[in-house]
Amino acid sequence: MTGRCSGLSSAERAEAMIRTIAPTPNRALSGRCSACAVRSLSICGALDQADLIEFERIARQVHLTHNEAIFTAGQAATSVHNVTAGVARLYKLLPDGRRQVIGFALPGDFLGAMPSDRYSFSADAIEAVSVCRLSAESFAQFIEHRPHFLRRINEFAARELMLAQEQMLLLGRRTAEEKVAAFLVGWRARLANIGDQQHTIALPMSRQDIADYLGLTIETVSRTLTRFEREKMLVIVSGGVRLLDAKRAEAMAGV
Amino acid sequence: MTGRCSGLSSAERAEAMIRTIAPTPNRALSGRCSACAVRSLSICGALDQADLIEFERIARQVHLTHNEAIFTAGQAATSVHNVTAGVARLYKLLPDGRRQVIGFALPGDFLGAMPSDRYSFSADAIEAVSVCRLSAESFAQFIEHRPHFLRRINEFAARELMLAQEQMLLLGRRTAEEKVAAFLVGWRARLANIGDQQHTIALPMSRQDIADYLGLTIETVSRTLTRFEREKMLVIVSGGVRLLDAKRAEAMAGV
DNA sequence: CGTCCCGTTTGATCTGGATCAACCGGTCGC
DNA sequence: GCGACCGGTTGATCCAGATCAAACGGGACG
Known part of the structure; x- marks a missing residue:
């Protein structure tokens, strides 16, 4: 189902507001x-x-x-x-x-x-x-x-x-499990595409960002990742995730 | 319960019936x-x-x-x-x-x-x-x-x-009610854009198509539309829907 | 005119994921 | 070194929308 207030907390929203109003400082050198x-x-x-x-x-x-x-x-x-x-x-x-x-x-x-x-x-x-x-x-x-x-x-x-x-x-027709798996597989592919071909998938975004990308809540993303870890599909590491069973992840993602 | 005999005269219903979206259907012989x-x-x-x-x-x-x-x-x-x-x-x-x-x-x-x-x-x-x-x-x-x-x-x-x-x-963060309302309002705008500016919104696609567009089931789409009708927001007619309270629909759609 | 068909509606029940609520562990400021 | 904070995890419960099931109604066809 679709969550009511799955976005930002009011504190975060206030912060975002201030950010928006403040002009972006320009620390530019001219680019080569x-x-x-x-x-x-x-x-x-x-x-x-x-x-x-x-x-x-x-x-x-x-x-x-x-x-x-x-x-x-x-x-x-x-x-x-x-x-x-x-x-x-x-x-x-x-x-x-x-x-x-x-x-x-x-x-x-x-x-x-x-x-x-x-x-x-x-x-x-x-x-x-x-x-x-x-x-x-x-x-x-x-x-x-x-x-x-x-x-x-x-x-x-x-x-x-x-x-x-x-x-x-993905948003309209996939389950939470499929969403998370598809996200990991797709993100890995995009990282590989720009040359970052590590076996550990870097996840610089927060759990909330992932949840808001997949149309889920932070709790569901967290639970799904821990379950994947329990099932030995991956290991959660600081700043990302290490895929142990890429085949299984790809199958889940429905690639 | 007598289904969708919603107080329309048969004349009104006939008027609302099957209107092809085509502005000029089949005008083309060869491609001129x-x-x-x-x-x-x-x-x-x-x-x-x-x-x-x-x-x-x-x-x-x-x-x-x-x-x-x-x-x-x-x-x-x-x-x-x-x-x-x-x-x-x-x-x-x-x-x-x-x-x-x-x-x-x-x-x-x-x-x-x-x-x-x-x-x-x-x-x-x-x-x-x-x-x-x-x-x-x-x-x-x-x-x-x-x-x-x-x-x-x-x-x-x-x-x-x-x-x-x-x-x-819409798919990730809106409720079923919002989805259906947004669909109707958006579809009406697109029809208006190609010159079909009737007060009855033609819906040539099936309920299943609408459901698959909104990430819902056919039952939820049907129930939501009937509820909208019960609440006097619209009237369901053959081949489409007649918006009675466009303001309310737009508010729901979050425009 | 009846009946078959198929898209739609309506009702009853179930459930995946949301919501509510702790709690954990790392980090930052003092 | 310690408390506050913040992102993340885990547990208990709830509910919007899915699923299962039946019936309806209008059009096509004999």
């Missing part, structure tokens, strides 16, 4: 795109040397720490962002505080598919995060005469959409 | 794009006269009836589609048969954001449907040197993604 570690993973992988120099001119590196907002739902969408380091949490809130995490953004992920002129969701840093920030205007201008770049952005949007559809299936 | 009723709503709205003639050359009108498949998940994604009449159901299945409807496609909607070379979901006709079918290759070629068209497709993808995120919030 040609040296960017995640360029090939990001939309910038479609840019040649000349493009990069121009891109660098309009981009600005911004660094954020734990729980700092990158942008907030409802605000004017004046910037687009490229995550270059760390993990961001993307989410939507209901007026009464219920929260749905709609995704986690990893290095290389692009946050800028804006159909409206306001952000339709919020994004903040789960851990230390760096983003490449561009004004929406200069970004639009930059795209203007670079159709290959637009095509790349389009591919990213299509991939994002496919992930969203997969997540709808 | 320049005469297409939904062009301005669709991605083709970005095409000029010359583009249209070329588009027409590669497009083929296909007509489908109730429950016929437009394409199926897992198949090679050889075509892209533009719905021109009727309503299609987009869905994903789990191996054990659980189904998640990920959306309903209306005239003007584009089905072609393919990140992979296989369809990641299935689409079939809920009622009589016409689609504009193009081979993925010729479509890709067509886009090639038409950046304005690509930009239009991108806008459509971004809108689609935003809807998907809204749906994740």
Whole structure:
């Protein structure tokens, strides 16, 4: 069933409010795109040397720490962002505080598919995060005469959409056990994709974040993980989880 | 209990009955794009006269009836589609048969954001449907040197993604009552958007389709609708629903 | 005109996951 | 070194929505 107040506590909400109001301090140095570690993973992988120099001119590196907002739902969408380091949490809130995490953004992920002129969701840093920030205007201008770049952005949007559809299936039709297993397997795949191929799956987000991503409560996530551990499918370690029986997890996830 | 004899005269019921969503059903003989009723709503709205003639050359009108498949998940994604009449159901299945409807496609909607070379979901006709079918290759070629068209497709993808995120919030964090109310309000808005602005909301899809869209069972959808009727929020009519208290529905939907 | 069929409604009961409530263990500030 | 705090775990109970079961009603067809 769907929980009533499974989002933030009122204290957390107040904190989030303050965060939102406070302008994000800008500790940016100008970025050197040609040296960017995640360029090939990001939309910038479609840019040649000349493009990069121009891109660098309009981009600005911004660094954020734990729980700092990158942008907030409802605000004017004046910037687009490229995550270059760390993990961001993307989410939507209901007026009464219920929260749905709609995704986690990893290095290389692009946050800028804006159909409206306001952000339709919020994004903040789960851990230390760096983003490449561009004004929406200069970004639009930059795209203007670079159709290959637009095509790349389009591919990213299509991939994002496919992930969203997969997540709808998960939220609407999978059991708690399947949700948690699918999350672990999917998260591991995404980490592997950016080169982090450890046998221990890093989980920088809190249990609450996972719960809000899977449409569950924190207690159910915790119980399910401990059960998985009891059943020798994994070991819970500090900052993550170590998969012992990946086959079983994948079977549960219904891959 | 006499079921749904809810105080409507037979005249009213007849008036409310079966209205195809198509603005102009079956107007197309060969694909005459320049005469297409939904062009301005669709991605083709970005095409000029010359583009249209070329588009027409590669497009083929296909007509489908109730429950016929437009394409199926897992198949090679050889075509892209533009719905021109009727309503299609987009869905994903789990191996054990659980189904998640990920959306309903209306005239003007584009089905072609393919990140992979296989369809990641299935689409079939809920009622009589016409689609504009193009081979993925010729479509890709067509886009090639038409950046304005690509930009239009991108806008459509971004809108689609935003809807998907809204749906994740619904699936993960809303109650059954909120889900049904949100569905009615959202569906009404989409119908209004394509020009069908009747006070009776046409519901060409089955209760099962609605249930699978909202992550509920058919019984819960049915019960919730009857309750809404009992509470005078709406009247259930053949082929749809008549909203009596739109304000209340919108409040429930959390708009 | 009857009856078969199928989508829908309604009723009774069950249960997965939510809610409520401790409690645990690490860390931070003093 | 100690208490407060915070994220996480565990236990007891509850309940929204699922499941099981039956009946209804309208359309199709002989």
